[in-house]
Amino acid sequence: MMNSCISTKEKNIVLIGFMGAGKTTIGKLVAEKLSRDFVDIDEEIEREFQIPTTEIFKQYGENYFRKKEKEVIEKYCKEKMKIISVGGGAFLQKEVRDICLIECTVFFLDLSWDAWKDRISLLIDSRPVLQGKSMDEIKALFYNRQSIYEKNHYKVLTDNLNPEEAANSIIHLLQQG
Numbered sequence: 001m002m003n004s005c006i007s008t009k010e011k012n013i014v015l016i017g018f019m020g021a022g023k024t025t026i027g028k029l030v031a032e033k034l035s036r037d038f039v040d041i042d043e044e045i046e047r048e049f050q051i052p053t054t055e056i057f058k059q060y061g062e063n064y065f066r067k068k069e070k071e072v073i074e075k076y077c078k079e080k081m082k083i084i085s086v087g088g089g090a091f092l093q094k095e096v097r098d099i100c101l102i103e104c105t106v107f108f109l110d111l112s113w114d115a116w117k118d119r120i121s122l123l124i125d126s127r128p129v130l131q132g133k134s135m136d137e138i139k140a141l142f143y144n145r146q147s148i149y150e151k152n153h154y155k156v157l158t159d160n161l162n163p164e165e166a167a168n169s170i171i172h173l174l175q176q177g
């Protein structure tokens with residue numbers, strides 16, 4: 001069932017952007033500040049499988065993870081008032097882009113490559129897509145992925161914002177309508 005009759009104020013908020021852009025961290029803060037429920041799609045999948053994402057990729061493969069990711073996103077998109085952080089690869093799937101853009105308010109957390117590369121050590125162990133890649137390959141992935149995030153309702157450049165400031169920017173944009 002589609003949520004097309006849901007008012008903008010009640011719509012889920014979906015955070016998209018490259019791995020490490022801060023979707024999980026900032027999403028939690030937005031949820032706290034707005035007293036809404038927070039859903040992290042990766043955490044939901046990890047809870048179901050009882051293993052981390054890196055293990056899901058190893059044991060079941062990326063295609064299986066993507067199928068599961070789509071199912072979980074479709075499930076939460078049918079709800080309302082949630083703050084949802086999706087993984088950085090979720091928008092690779094057209095069905096995911098379409099349902100999020102139609103049913104929810106989508107914020108792209110943008111970050112420059114220069115700012116992102118300083119975060120690599122925080123990410124390398126937990127992001128299967130980065131493992132075994134050279135810095136040049138990761139840079140190419142970063143730029144190739146930018147086009148999938150172009151379709152959004154709002155974009156927040158987070159280079160000079162701490163998580164709290166980024167969460168406040170999202171809330172400010174929402175309140176402005």
Ligand SMILES: Nc1ncnc2c1ncn2[C@@H]1O[C@H](COP(=O)(O)OP(=O)(O)O)[C@@H](O)[C@H]1O
Pocket residue numbers: 017018019020021022023024025026085119122158161162163166
């Ligand atoms: N605005 C920010 N400034 C500095 N560090 C950040 C910011 N947002 C997130 N981080 C840090 O970057 C890492 C990745 O954040 P995370 O929320 O997991 O990103 P994502 O969910 O987009 O992959 C974490 O260690 C987090 O503390």
Ligand SMILES: O=C(O)C1=C[C@@H](OP(=O)(O)O)[C@@H](O)[C@H](O)C1
Pocket residue numbers: 017018019020023024042053086087088089090126127128129
């Ligand atoms: O970009 C990707 O392909 C992925 C991003 C990860 O989420 P974050 O964007 O929260 O790191 C997680 O879904 C998985 O490791 C795959």
Ligand SMILES: [Mg+2]
Pocket residue numbers: 023024025040042085086087
């Ligand atoms: Mg995350």
